[in-house]
Structures are given as structure tokens and as C-alpha cells.
Amino acid sequence: MPNEPSRLTCEQLSSFSPMDFLTPHYRQQLHASLNYLQRPAGTPLLRRGERSLAQYYLLAGKVSVEDGTGKRALEGGSPEAHLPLNPGPTNPVTVRAVTDVCLFAVEHHLLERLLSWSQEAAYEVSSLTDRQEEQAEDDWLTRLLATPLFGRLPPSHLHALLARFEYVEYQAGTTVVRYGEPGEHFFVIKHGRVQVGLPSASREQPTLVLERGDFFGEEALISGAVRSASVTMLENGELARLHRDDFVELVRPTLIPRISTQDLQRWQQREQRKHLLLDVRLAAEYRLGHLPESLSLPVASLRTQASVLDRSTCYVVTPEGGIRSELAVHLLNQLGFDAYLLGDDREAVA
Structure with missing residues (x-):
């Protein structure tokens, strides 16, 4: 086997398609989730017509690519190698390793989700703000739409959402x-700064100050x-306020990405994605019964434990915690991790 090539930097990742369309924030998130693979010569890598959970790119070595009409060779480092071997969930070609090869893989749903967030955020910022491009970076709406919470909303929901915001001065x-x-209510800071004050039992945690484009109350x-x-309020300012009913209607349904048990089993069988199963109930509840291989991490501890969590790992939260499980998925995604709620095939949208 060849030595594994150096891991890609974010800048190098942008030379692969379609990663060049991602915003820097979402490219960084994708970069942390890359899975590097090595396979010996002769290994069948992809079979035409089969479904695959991941999208693969050749980094080093040589493969043969057969599309049903002919066969061609592809070498790592070539311009063509900067395109995916299998764009889309159904493999269009059969790929076999001619030499020992190194590849990297990214999960289809994650890439599609990040592309959607990037494109929708860019569309909404350009269509809903009448500002010059150089001013957009400082706009509260630009910052809001660049967050995972609002970046994943469909444009129709975003238009309705912004129409229902109430602007209040404090x-x-x-x-x-x-x-x-x-x-x-749910709040977004349009102008000014606020301070988040925790109860006395949590005073050992640092004081949190939020500013323009940040949100709270969700x-x-x-x-x-x-x-x-x-x-x-730390200073005079203006907040965009959204009533609970509007939040539940427009925002809450898209906050909790899901993965089906079937797709999770495929990950486990093919080792296509580094993941960890989390049970976010109380330790006592966990001890009474839990899914095999799940680890206990109560939802109340997520924020304090975030610094030791691996950002290259996908976190799958078990559903036994009910609303706590949904909240955990939201918190993890809000903190910059890739997280899903485990659900059956009828519920899965990831």
C-alpha cells in the first residue's frame, strides 16, 4: 500500500468539485468530516447501478473506470480526479483499483445539505437585502442566514419568516x-448587544455576550x-422578534435532520462514515436500558463537553429521549457539529 497522502487543507479541498461552491464556513464543516481510505490494487471500489452513501474522490494511485460503453484510466492528481468518481447516490460507473490507491469520501446527504445551505443563504441575502456586496458581511441578516439554523430553511419559509418578524426597540x-x-418569542439581534445571565447554579460558566446577527430564545x-x-440589553438596540407559533410552523420542522436506521446500518457495515451513537437521557435512564453501542451523554452536559468532542465525527442521537433528543441534535448542529436524530425510514429526511 502507498503511504497515505497528507490530509487536505480547506484551501486544497476547494479545488475539488463541487466544494468550490461552498461558503468558507460550510467548507470548514465538510473538511472536518472527510473520511480517508486506502485500498490495494485489484479492489473493486464502485459497481455501476448500485447505491452509495458516500461520494468518493481519487487522491493517489490509478483506477479503471467503466461506464458501459468503454473503459478508461484515471490517475490521482489529474484534473479529472478533482471530480467525484460517483456524483449522485447511484453509481454511474464501475471503478476498480489498478494500483494501490488513496481516496477520500464525503457522505452524500451532508454534501447536499451544505450545498443547499450555502446556495439558499446566498440567494436570500442577495434577494432580500438591497445592499452592496461589500456591505453584506456586516449585515445582521447576512449573519443570520449564514448560520446552520436558518441556512437550511427553504427560500419560501425564509420569505414568510422575514415577513412575520416584529421589530422592537429596547x-x-x-x-x-x-x-x-x-x-x-424567538429573537434575533438587529442592532446592539445583549448579555446572557445564567442561574446561580451555573455561575461558574463564563458570561455570554451576543451581538448583531446572533439569536436567542429558540x-x-x-x-x-x-x-x-x-x-x-447591554446597550440600546433593536431586536427582530418571532412569535412561538410562527417559529413552530416555519423553523422547528427543519431544525432536526434525521437518519434512518437502514442508512445507519449501511454506515456501520461499510465503514463509510465515522460516527458515534449518543443517548442524551439521564444516566439513571440510560442504565435501565439503551441501544447497543450508544454512549451516555446527558443533554445538559452537551455544552460543557463540546470542547472534547471530535468535529470529524458524525453524532447520531438515539430517539428515546424524545424532545430532549431533538434538542440535543439542534444544540450539536448549532455548535458546529454534524448531528442527526435516529429515526425510522418514514421519518428520515437526512
Whole structure:
């Protein structure tokens, strides 16, 4: 087997198609999820007509590619090698390793999702703001649409969402939401800064300051629980406010990407994607029964444990926690991880 080539940098990844269409933020997320593979000469890599969960690119070595009308050779490092061997979920060609080869793979659904987020965010920013391109980077709406939370929404939902925002001015020192109260609104900061105040039991955690384009209040609307923190204006400002009913209708359905048990089994059988199964219930609930190979990580510990989680790993959250499992998937994606809720084939949308 040849020595494994150096892992790609984000800049090198942008030379592969269609990664050049990704925004830098989403290209970084894809870069962390790349799976590098080595296969000996003679190994069948892809079979024409079969479905594949991952999209493969040749980095080093030589393969034969047969499309039903003829056979051609492809070498790593060539311009053609910067295109995927199998664009799309159904393999259009049969590929076999002629020499020992090195490849990298990216899961189809992840790539499609990141491309969609990038393209929809760019479309909405250009169509919903009447600003020059050089000003867009500083706009609150640009920042909002570049986040995973809103980047995955379809354009029709985004138009309806922005039409339903209510814009409210607040004075410095005003408490916008209070710990322990029911959640009635979701907020985006249009101008100004706010401070997130945690309850006394969590005072050892650092104070969080949010600014233009940041948002808050969604966790209580996802979980149905009361506010987990208070938020106070640090200076005079303006917030875009969305009522709970509109949030539930337009935003919540797209917050929780899912993966079917069948697709998860394919990952496990083919080792196509590095993943970890998480059970986010309390430890006592976990001990009473859990899915094989799942690890216990209560949802309340996700934020504090985020720094030790591997960003190249896909996290699949088991469904036993109900609304807690949905909240965990949202929190993980919000923190920049790739996370799915495990669901049956009828529910899966990933």
C-alpha cells in the first residue's frame, strides 16, 4: 500500500468539485468530516447501478473506470480526479483499483445539505437585502442566514419568516427574557448587544455576550420548557422578534435532520462514515436500558463537553429521549457539529 497522502487543507479541498461552491464556513464543516481510505490494487471500489452513501474522490494511485460503453484510466492528481468518481447516490460507473490507491469520501446527504445551505443563504441575502456586496458581511441578516439554523430553511419559509418578524426597540438594562418564564418569542439581534445571565447554579460558566446577527430564545421553543437563562440589553438596540407559533410552523420542522436506521446500518457495515451513537437521557435512564453501542451523554452536559468532542465525527442521537433528543441534535448542529436524530425510514429526511 502507498503511504497515505497528507490530509487536505480547506484551501486544497476547494479545488475539488463541487466544494468550490461552498461558503468558507460550510467548507470548514465538510473538511472536518472527510473520511480517508486506502485500498490495494485489484479492489473493486464502485459497481455501476448500485447505491452509495458516500461520494468518493481519487487522491493517489490509478483506477479503471467503466461506464458501459468503454473503459478508461484515471490517475490521482489529474484534473479529472478533482471530480467525484460517483456524483449522485447511484453509481454511474464501475471503478476498480489498478494500483494501490488513496481516496477520500464525503457522505452524500451532508454534501447536499451544505450545498443547499450555502446556495439558499446566498440567494436570500442577495434577494432580500438591497445592499452592496461589500456591505453584506456586516449585515445582521447576512449573519443570520449564514448560520446552520436558518441556512437550511427553504427560500419560501425564509420569505414568510422575514415577513412575520416584529421589530422592537429596547433600552439598555431591559430584561428581554427572564429565567424560569415560559418561552413566547424567538429573537434575533438587529442592532446592539445583549448579555446572557445564567442561574446561580451555573455561575461558574463564563458570561455570554451576543451581538448583531446572533439569536436567542429558540431552546425553550424547541423543548417546550421554561427559559433556561435571562437575557438583558447591554446597550440600546433593536431586536427582530418571532412569535412561538410562527417559529413552530416555519423553523422547528427543519431544525432536526434525521437518519434512518437502514442508512445507519449501511454506515456501520461499510465503514463509510465515522460516527458515534449518543443517548442524551439521564444516566439513571440510560442504565435501565439503551441501544447497543450508544454512549451516555446527558443533554445538559452537551455544552460543557463540546470542547472534547471530535468535529470529524458524525453524532447520531438515539430517539428515546424524545424532545430532549431533538434538542440535543439542534444544540450539536448549532455548535458546529454534524448531528442527526435516529429515526425510522418514514421519518428520515437526512
